[in-house]
Amino acid sequence: xxxxxxxxxxxxxxxxxxxxxxxxxxxxxxxHRYLTTADIKMxxxxxxxxxxxxxxxxxxxxxxxxxxxxERAFPIAYFVDSIRKLLSRWFAERRxxxxxxxxxxxxxxxxxxxxxxxxxxxxAVQHIDANRSYDTGGDLNCMVDLEKRSCTCRQYDxxxxxxxxxxxxxxxxKIAEAxxxxxxxxxxxxxAAYAEPINPTHEDLIPPADVLSQVCLPPEICxxxxxxxxxxxxxxxxKAKRFKRQLLKKRNQPLSTSNPPPARxxxxxxxxxxxxxxxxxxxxxxxxxxREANQSTAEDAIN
Numbered sequence: 001x002x003x004x005x006x007x008x009x010x011x012x013x014x015x016x017x018x019x020x021x022x023x024x025x026x027x028x029x030x031x032h033r034y035l036t037t038a039d040i041k042m043x044x045x046x047x048x049x050x051x052x053x054x055x056x057x058x059x060x061x062x063x064x065x066x067x068x069x070x071e072r073a074f075p076i077a078y079f080v081d082s083i084r085k086l087l088s089r090w091f092a093e094r095r096x097x098x099x100x101x102x103x104x105x106x107x108x109x110x111x112x113x114x115x116x117x118x119x120x121x122x123x124a125v126q127h128i129d130a131n132r133s134y135d136t137g138g139d140l141n142c143m144v145d146l147e148k149r150s151c152t153c154r155q156y157d158x159x160x161x162x163x164x165x166x167x168x169x170x171x172x173x174k175i176a177e178a179x180x181x182x183x184x185x186x187x188x189x190x191x192a193a194y195a196e197p198i199n200p201t202h203e204d205l206i207p208p209a210d211v212l213s214q215v216c217l218p219p220e221i222c223x224x225x226x227x228x229x230x231x232x233x234x235x236x237x238x239k240a241k242r243f244k245r246q247l248l249k250k251r252n253q254p255l256s257t258s259n260p261p262p263a264r265x266x267x268x269x270x271x272x273x274x275x276x277x278x279x280x281x282x283x284x285x286x287x288x289x290x291r292e293a294n295q296s297t298a299e300d301a302i303n
Contacts, residue, residue, distance in 0.1 A: 001024065001027060001028055001031060002237060004020060004023060004024060005024060005031065005035065007020060008020040008021055008024065008044065009043055009044050009045065010045055011044075011045060011046055012045055012046055012153060012154040012155045012157075012158055013046060013153065013154055014046045014047065016046070017044060017046045017047070021035075045158055046154065048158075051158075051160065067086065068082065068083065068086070071083075073228075081201070084198060084200065084201070087198050088197070088198040088199075088200070091194050091196075091197065091198055092197075094190075094193075094194045095191070095194040095195070098187065098190040098191045098193075098194060099191060101187045101190070103187070104178055104186060104187060105178075105181060105185050105186060105187065106185055106187070106190060109161055109181065109185045112159075112161055113161065113162070113167070113177070113181075116161075116162070116163060116164040116167060117164070117167060119138075119164045120138075120164035120165070120167055120168045122137045122138060123135050123136070123137045123138050123164065123165065123168045124136050124137045125168055125169055125172040127172075127173075128143075131145055131146050131147040131148075132144065132145050132146075133146075133169040133172070133173075135165040135168060135169065138164070138165070140152075140153055142163075142165045144156075144165050144166050144169045146166070146169065146170070146173075146175070146180070149166075149180065149182075151163050151165050151166055153165060160181070160182035160184070160185070161181055161182070161185065162177060162180040162181055166180055167180075
């Protein structure tokens with residue numbers, strides 16, 4: 001059922017999503033109710049109103065918290081400087097990687113275009129007008145509009161990378177495929193994204209006057225008792241995956257040879273007989289008996 005929900009989130013056409021969502025409703029009504037309450041537009045490709053660019057996650061704060069989980073326990077000044085060092089290192093690495101690209105697009109886009117080239121072998125193109133063409137011969141007959149950069153398969157509309165139908169139309173019209181991909185995937189945009197450096201702080205740096213005049217107060221919060229939590233709460237899917245990994249690890253773990261089980265002695269083995277009699281209470285200690293004897297002799301002397 002989880003795999004079906006993931007497939008429903010990634011499909012591009014609303015008809016395919018409605019068919020999968022109906023199966024979820026019939027098999028698990030609680031999951032269907034939960035997904036409906038979570039707002040379908042926020043977790044599906046087919047119903048999202050904006051440009052998602054093939055990104056299905058929006059909570060990047062959890063990723064940063066996972067990287068900085070150790071630094072969060074240190075003072076605020078050290079914590080802010082750790083964030084600066086982390087971002088500066090990331091920007092430098094990505095800047096060097098972007099400059100060293102030998103292709104016009106990023107590696108992920110080049111791989112996607114290569115895979116879509118392999119899927120367009122049986123397609124046939126029929127031109128409708130100057131911008132629209134009709135593709136047949138594949139799993140789905142699609143109308144491609146090069147001016148609007150759209151296709152009825154909706155893959156071109158969502159990730160802004162030309163699908164196999166648009167690539168086939170571009171080849172038949174002798175149009176460069178690079179003009180069909182959104183400019184945000186080009187090497188120039190990637191280099192410009194990491195062009196600004198993140199500089200370290202200087203002790204002799206004088207802050208602006210408007211910053212010095214402001215009073216920075218600590219946040220008004222009520223700290224909970226106990227040790228502060230360093231990790232976020234895992235979802236039900238993450239807990240299930242962790243339990244499955246631990247179970248597979250236990251099954252695949254080989255028998256340890258450092259502490260082998262004791263070997264049994266061959267030959268006649270005499271089994272020790274265990275007594276089934278109930279043991280009585282332990283006898284009184286000697287000093288208690290001697291004390292009682294002394295008390296009795298004293299009483300006789302008095303009498």
